[in-house]
Amino acid sequence: MSANRKETNMDLNERKLQILQAIIADFISTGEPVGSRSLSKSHDMGISPATIRNEMSDLEEMGYLTHPHTSAGRVPSDKAYRLYVDELMDTSDLPGERKEEIKVKLSETRTELDSTIEHAAELLSEMTNLTSFAITPRVDENKLKYIQFLPVDERTVVLMLVSEKGKVLNKAIRLSDSYTEENLELMSKVMTHNYKGKTISAIMAANIIEDFQNDMGSLAGLAKDVVPSFMKTLEKMLDVDLYMNGYSNIFELPEYSDDMEKSKNFLQLLENKDHLKDLIINRDNGLVITIGDENSEDMQDIALITADYKVNGKLVGKLGVIGPKRMKYGEISSVLKYISDNISETFEIKEPEE
């Protein structure tokens, strides 16, 4: 791990890096501020606590460490975590049995994207003991392919929309009037004629209601009943599903189980699904780690790791974990990367085989 360390840190010599790494490692695993004495015991690096203290003092001045109070040990700063994930952490490969476990679990639902994503999130929280999440791919330039109304009962019909990318949505609609199957079919045809092949955003931008009601002639009343739901369903077409698992895992961490306020904030953050969705959607692709002050105001003491997966090499979904800044970045990154790659692989375009 230290072998391939980049030489970009002119301000930190080898020993400082070594000490910093040791401090971060200890803090990640215990959550307690680490002092010079205990550090020299846990990591034998051939120097005395006094020397470590001197180095620590330097590191603090440089902004890598902080003091909760005068006579406490050191705690890594956000800057230190950044350095750690960029250059110090162990990113070695996952052990074989874990890989196997992931493979097996995900292959159970190999044929269905949504279930696979759901399982991936479950797996992720189990393996990391953190809160995991996953979103289904967002489809921006999606075109409508099928539009159909199905009769259910006297006053209820189901609107069904299918996009070219294979997303199917449906919505039961209550009508204010009764209808005939012929009317329904007619409406399906008019809609199909009007909107098939158009992108969803284009349809949403247009002034649907008037045009459509005109086209429907005597059935304008029916059309009026149906348009709001149509619009809402289109909107949902552009939306993504969010899966989340293991939100009660934080109670296993002492810094949360001893601090009610912290737990409360964390869970309130998670309960705001729309906010979370937005956040995840808008992350860059690839394995992305953001720590503390790199996040928004409400997540200053939280770290977020996300990765993307691809479907057919194009559609991009995301998954990841959220937790305290002292997380096992290396290990988690490996798990996350392996899972997301596995999904991408499962859903890549395969050459016809014969």
Next chain:
Amino acid sequence: MSANRKETNMDLNERKLQILQAIIADFISTGEPVGSRSLSKSHDMGISPATIRNEMSDLEEMGYLTHPHTSAGRVPSDKAYRLYVDELMDTSDLPGERKEEIKVKLSETRTELDSTIEHAAELLSEMTNLTSFAITPRVDENKLKYIQFLPVDERTVVLMLVSEKGKVLNKAIRLSDSYTEENLELMSKVMTHNYKGKTISAIMAANIIEDFQNDMGSLAGLAKDVVPSFMKTLEKMLDVDLYMNGYSNIFELPEYSDDMEKSKNFLQLLENKDHLKDLIINRDNGLVITIGDENSEDMQDIALITADYKVNGKLVGKLGVIGPKRMKYGEISSVLKYISDNISETFEIKEPEE
């Protein structure tokens, strides 16, 4: 409220009931054990603390009150809560503005069942400051109406199932081989022929795979790819959706925000969605309140209030709240009842109007 009190409590005279009611009311609003002194201050009932103490002592002996410890005030027992919800609590009507608020909020999505239920759950947690949940109706004797496969890309198709009750489900399926649109149509037809009009449970019970593969002849391979997802989708047809809101509301309650273990247990309970679904589905219809020891082992210090709503007078869904035993039973019951009635009304069968 005390006017229409039933005369079924031969063991409790009027004054004891009055005191018990006062204790429960105080405890519900403060969460602190209530003593004779403070009770005589908050409720002027023309008797001294000493007399109240005597009555309290009797009530304790009868099992309506308990002592956390010798020198603490009294806390209502589960038996007391039962008496309270059965006979003592104020079940007066909701104030007009609250009714209006509910009506307005729910009518926004009047035309769509699922959205309405989702909103109802949101509303419920907002109005009660508790955790709310709602499940969509369960449809037991549901028959298949449409079965169709739609092409998406080279290796992906979407299976779409529609039931007579208007439930639509779809699943993207990855095939191991390529297919032609003709094959897909053929498969849709065979399936429709075989299963349309059959109840879902009947189809699930039958030995699908062999029959279907035989019927498909040369396309047996395609059939094999598709059957597992078909089965899974059928299963989902019988399942219900669960919405939940406000799980972080418990942190506002002192007995939770001071007791980490309690909060943890509560949230872990909520995270077990399947368990919760089961629990809710299997509740009796009508307004049902279960308190403490009336619940299962893992919910001894929790109260649950549920109500049902009907769709077309038949399908039954449920919604309710979960929280500490000291909840405002009267008020919450009224809100819950008003919301569930409102939903039922919205989705009842309407006589054609002209």
Next chain:
DNA sequence: TGTTAGCACTCATATTCGTGGAGTGCTAAC
């Protein structure tokens, strides 16, 4: 005979105080 004042007693909670220990920073010697 039911009600109430008075009082001794209990016990959780809050507060204070002292101690221990982990940790720091500085200095001086190696």
Next chain:
DNA sequence: GTTAGCACTCCACGAATATGAGTGCTAACA
């Protein structure tokens, strides 16, 4: 440059103590 030594800091913890809300009992009262 490194390290041992040492004075100092300050949190964490436990014991001791005070507080006060509450009870149960008894005896007096209406």
